[in-house]
Amino acid sequence: xxxxxxxxRMALMLALLLLLAAMPPLTVGFLPVPIVLQNFxxxxxxxxxxxxxxxxxxxxxxxxxxxxxxxxxxGRGGAALFLGPTAGFMFGWLLTPLAVAGVRAGxxxxxxxxxxxxxxxxxxxxxxNVLGALWLAVSTQVPLAASALxxxxxxxxxxxxxxxxxxxxxxxxxxxxxxxx
Numbered sequence: 001x002x003x004x005x006x007x008x009r010m011a012l013m014l015a016l017l018l019l020l021a022a023m024p025p026l027t028v029g030f031l032p033v034p035i036v037l038q039n040f041x042x043x044x045x046x047x048x049x050x051x052x053x054x055x056x057x058x059x060x061x062x063x064x065x066x067x068x069x070x071x072x073x074x075g076r077g078g079a080a081l082f083l084g085p086t087a088g089f090m091f092g093w094l095l096t097p098l099a100v101a102g103v104r105a106g107x108x109x110x111x112x113x114x115x116x117x118x119x120x121x122x123x124x125x126x127x128x129n130v131l132g133a134l135w136l137a138v139s140t141q142v143p144l145a146a147s148a149l150x151x152x153x154x155x156x157x158x159x160x161x162x163x164x165x166x167x168x169x170x171x172x173x174x175x176x177x178x179x180x181x
Contacts, residue, residue, distance in 0.1 A: 013054075014028050033085055034073065047170075103115070128158075
């Protein structure tokens with residue numbers, strides 16, 4: 001991929017991250033962390049871009065949020081969010097491209113669909129939720145077991161988002177490979 005095409009894709013993926021931030025979050029009554037569509041965009045970024053540009057794009061989103069721009073779901077922004085109950089999930093987003101790539105590399109010998117499914121399950125669903133549960137427990141002083149049980153509510157929806165991200169991203173990736181050939 002040329003530098004121009006990577007920068008173009010990064011801009012498009014950042015636009016998608018910003019667009020899905022405009023979708024209202026769905027609050028879960030017993031947890032201070034809403035269900036959002038922005039993590040679906042994080043999954044797409046992870047699949048459509050190479051690891052470094054994907055991480056940079058997600059990092060740019062988080063950087064814009066840190067300086068106070070309302071770029072997170074529900075129009076949220078500000079440095080205080082990185083100490084609040086949702087911070088662990090956001091740090092998980094930042095690590096998602098690296099985790100997915102690492103798992104895929106470890107499973108490179110198996111069928112592609114299997115390595116991608118396992119990588120998305122571990123790197124894009126499980127990792128952000130585990131980090132989210134850990135940080136939720138720390139930031140709210142809720143016992144870790146209760147925090148982990150509370151976060152279980154997000155897993156089915158996140159797994160569905162991961163499957164949808166794969167279904168949407170794979171034709172884009174295949175088309176890109178055909179264009180380069």
